[in-house]
Amino acid sequence: MHKPLRQTWDLDVIFPGGSDSSEFEQFLLTMEHETNRFLSQIQLIQGSLKLEADFKSEPMLIKLGVQITSLLASLQTNLKCFREAESFTSCLAAEKQSDRKAQQLGGRVKSLYAAFLTALTGFDELLSQFPDDVWQELLHMETLRPVAFNLDERRTLVRQKLSPDQESLVNDLAVDGYHGWGDLYNTTVSLIRIPVEENGEITQLSVGQLFNKLQTSNRKDRVTLFKQWEQSWSQYADFCADALNHLAGFRLQLYKHRKWNSVLQEPLAINRMSSESLQTMWKVIEQNKSIFIAYLQRKAKLLGLEALAWHDVDAPIGKTSPTYTFDEGAQLIVRQFRQFCPQMADFSEAAFNSGWIEAEDRAGKRPGGFCTSFPVSEQTRIFMTYSGTASNVSTLAHELGHAFHQHVMNDLPALNQEYAMNVAETASTFAEMIVSVAAVNQAVNPEERLTLLEDKIQRAVAFFMNIQARFIFETQFYEERRKGLVSVDRLNELMIASQKKAFQDTLSEYHPHFWAAKLHFYLTEVPFYNFPYTFGFLFSAGIYSKAIKEGAAFEEKYIALLRDTGRMSVEHLARKHLGEDLTQPEFWQAAIQISIDDVAQFLEMTE
16 A cells, blocks of 8 residues: 655754754854855955955966855855755744744854855955956856856945945844844744634634635635634734834835835846836736736626625635645646656655655644755755645645756756746746646546636736735835835735735725735845746746647756756846747737636636
8 A cells, every 4th residue: 555645844864853953053053164264265365455466467367266266165165054054944943833942043044144144245345346357357267157147246236235344234233133023023923823613613723724724615714714814914913014114114224325226126136137027027917907807707706796805816616626635736746747847757756755845734834835945955845734725736836846946956056056036936837837737637527627727817816916916015115114114004005005906906805914914025035025926927837838839858948947047137048048038028928828818718618
């Protein structure tokens, strides 16, 4: 008899003992030592440069090349170690929110990382000191050429920031200031328990558990649960508002001193994406909204409603939706991956069998799902709460896409592995699309086919409307935050207005406390953690279209694209691997057409 797959991950193979791990303690001490050594190396080279007048002599260029190469080796080792440590503490805190020691370790890693960022600021400043002609010669050296894009990017960005001393101070203060507010939010969410009646008894559910229950097909239950959801978030709204206001205030003050006028300058730079590409993407989505509005109206009719409420948008339309055990979901995913990318199927099979996935449905876990990388161990870990829905299977495929992306980059220099969120969402959404299309095509009857097709359309609506509402909200929130603190009531008003605009006022009820309930607004690593999802969805749709046309030959092209995601802009990536111009509407229109065709099929089936 086949042994059921494990639904809890194995972290001991990385650092045994959890938050009490002595090996992890030693790892942190080594990181601290290596960070100090890296800083000393930088200071030594900076001192020697002041003594050298002739940058252009051949001996000096060779000497500089050797020194920068040595620094690079240290820098990239440190980068991998910090990602390893951050992933470990994040996993510990996610699997058990009451693990206070894990949270303390996370804070310690943040403090160490702040010291590393100070050293990194010195490294970037060092790069900026070279005259342009000398710099170009250095980049052409064999040892530096593989990371030339990343080094040049760092050199450009540092020239847009404050002085090294000021940036170092910012990094130090951010640990207990900026990042501290994000930590406060996580602590707040970990305390929330929502009372729900089940089988005549009151059960206290975590945020993640209740969120899964909101997907129920029983509208009476959904209305009750959503009311409890809103009430619970309203009780903690003051804490969330404090965190959100102070996170935004920190960013705005930093941007002001850097003389950055747009709050999008940093997220666009992080995502290696131009404002022109972003605006073109949103414009094409707006131009195609009508058919998605028709879908929402048809769905309301099918549910016997005049208009959908917020909690109805993701609700299943069928009386019964297909469910999958964890093993069945795994088998479905691996089988479909194999048709498009056998290497991704093999990798996913190994992930299921090696204890890389935390999917158990239990209390005490943080909400949501994620994939995180351990680049030193060359492993990944996936976190979610699996309850057997088709949406859960899609989420699992999504996170495995992330994991495979990292897997194909493990042999690259650490700097080449620093790919942005928007292209990270490409691999995950491509994987998700493979599974959802297959599920629709393999449905056993028209009712199941319609249910699965509608689940697929729901995700498109999320990317084109829900995430657009987040983008609109954050844009407007930052404008108001410039003038002062924004109250809970005003945050609710901004949220509702943003949702009405994104959904073209189609819904009968909105989610005023969505700004409090959505973790993404509180992440301090990446500001504006929204539009990259929509980019990734549409970019992956374009990739999927090419995969369909080219068949088995596309696998190597796809892997080559993934390997390039950390060493070029998204515009360059699209030109090189897809032959497309992201600043023009043609690519985006072709990408959105897949979702339009899905809706057209849905409307035809429900006439």
